[in-house]
Amino acid sequence: MKQIPLRTPARLVARLVLDDVEVEAGFSELVRCDFPLSGWGPIPVEIPQGGSRSWYGACARGEPQEDARRSGPGAVHVPRYRDARVLKGRRSLGIERKAYPGEVERLVAATPICALATRSHHIEADHSRFVAASVLLVWSSRIAVVVSLDGTEGVASEGAPSPEWHVRASQGLPIERALEELASRSQVFPLDARTPHSLHVMPVEVGAAILGRDGNPMGPSGVNGPAWGGEWRFDRFEDLNAALKRFQPGLQDFAAHVMPSA
Numbered sequence: 475m476k477q478i479p480l481r482t483p484a485r486l487v488a489r490l491v492l493d494d495v496e497v498e499a500g501f502s503e504l505v506r507c508d509f510p511l512s513g514w515g516p517i518p519v520e521i522p523q524g525g526s527r528s529w530y531g532a533c534a535r536g537e538p539q540e541d542a543r544r545s546g547p548g549a550v551h552v553p554r555y556r557d558a559r560v561l562k563g564r565r566s567l568g569i570e571r572k573a574y575p576g577e578v579e580r581l582v583a584a585t586p587i588c589a590l591a592t593r594s595h596h597i598e599a600d601h602s603r604f605v606a607a608s609v610l611l612v613w614s615s616r617i618a619v620v621v622s623l624d625g626t627e628g629v630a631s632e633g634a635p636s637p638e639w640h641v642r643a644s645q646g647l648p649i650e651r652a653l654e655e656l657a658s659r660s661q662v663f664p665l666d667a668r669t670p671h672s673l674h675v676m677p678v679e680v681g682a683a684i685l686g687r688d689g690n691p692m693g694p695s696g697v698n699g700p701a702w703g704g705e706w707r708f709d710r711f712e713d714l715n716a717a718l719k720r721f722q723p724g725l726q727d728f729a730a731h732v733m734p735s736a
Contacts, residue, residue, distance in 0.1 A: 479503040480551060483577045485735040488553065488587050489561075492724025495683045499558035500735060504551040504581075509607040509623050510591050510674045510702045517639070518549040519609050519621050526642040550611060550621075552586050552701050558679045582732045586611035586619075590653075590721065591674040591702065592660040592714060603627045606662040610652050614730040618652035620644045622659045649725050657718050661711055670707065671714040678703035684720055 485502040507519040520527070591609040598604070608622040620643070627637040644655055663669045675681030675689070681704070682688050689704025708714040 479505050479554060482581060486553075486578070486582075486732055487735050488555075489731045490588055490677075490680060491727065491729040492680060492684065492721070493727045495680065495724055496561040497558055497677060497679050497683065498561055499553070499555040499677045499679070501553035501555050503554045504585060505554045505701065507550045507552045507586075507589070507609070507611075507701050509609065510593050510672070510705065511605065511607060512593075512595075514605065514625070517623060517641075519611070520548040520550060520641060521619060521621065521643045522548050522641060525645075526640065528638070528640045530636040530638055550586065552589060552611075552676065554701075555677045558677045560679055560683050578734060582614060586613055587730055587732060588612040588680065588728075589674075589676040589701065590656060590718070591676075592656065592671065592718075593674070593705075594660065594662060594669050594671045594711075594714075596663045596669045604663070606660075608656055608659040610656040612649060612652070612725075612728065612730075614732060616649045616728060617646045618649045619646055620652055620655045620659060624662070649728055650722070653718065653722060653725055657715055660714060660718070663711075669711070670709065671711055672708070673706040673714060673717055674702040674704070676701045676703075680724075681706065684724060685717060 480503060482502050482504065485500060487498060487500045490497045490499075508516040509519055511517060589609055589611050591607060593605070593607040595603065595605040603626070605625045606623065608620055610618055610620050612618045621641065622643075623639065623641050625637065625639045644652070647655060660671070673681070673689075675684075678689060685706060687706075689706045691704055706717060708717065
């Protein structure tokens with residue numbers, strides 16, 4: 475499923491403030507936001523009509539006949555950030571608010587500018603695979619939506635049914651409530667199960683500043699390149715949940731400013 479970037483009407487700069495962390499990042503393209511999967515083909519993050527959508531079919535890379543089946547009309551696009559940096563001090567508080575061209579205002583209003591995502595997967599004794607991913611999308615208005623994917627894939631040689639996939643999206647939520655919803659949806663498997671977990675942040679510099687360490691680099695192609703620049707890995711859900719809680723103060727104080735580049 476090839477990525478086709480959408481050009482913005484001008485190069486834009488986003489300044490994101492999360493408590494004492496402030497990040498500035500530029501972008502001139504929007505790209506489709508995919509769930510941060512590994513070992514499967516890309517599945518777009520979407521807000522389905524009615525809030526949910528299900529389908530059956532393989533989800534391996536390089537299977538174009540399956541693309542239309544797993545790509546709904548409500549796919550979400552996000553900035554492809556470039557040259558992001560952590561700023562020192564609270565510079566955004568002094569930004570003068572201006573009126574920008576209507577097309578820029580509409581683009582900013584419609585585009586999530588920050589996101590957190592979790593992923594976990596589990597393999598049963600019969601080699602059946604289960605994957606779960608959830609993405610918290612944040613708009614500059616401080617409204618957020620959580621979109622989740624659940625997938626199961628049995629062993630074809632043993633007569634397993636076709637792989638099954640389900641996407642469901644929350645309604646618009648206050649940003650603080652959305653973080654709780656993300657944590658709740660991320661606890662899919664039993665706590666005592668041997669289940670790897672990962673956390674992803676867009677822009678990745680926000681994650682590094684709040685978690686105090688860089689994430690593991692992700693590949694430059696497909697889902698791993700445009701939105702999710704790195705991942706933080708955890709062996710237990712309790713550790714993932716503790717990492718999510720570190721974002722709570724910043725999201726409570728979240729502010730965003732998006733403006734044309736000078």
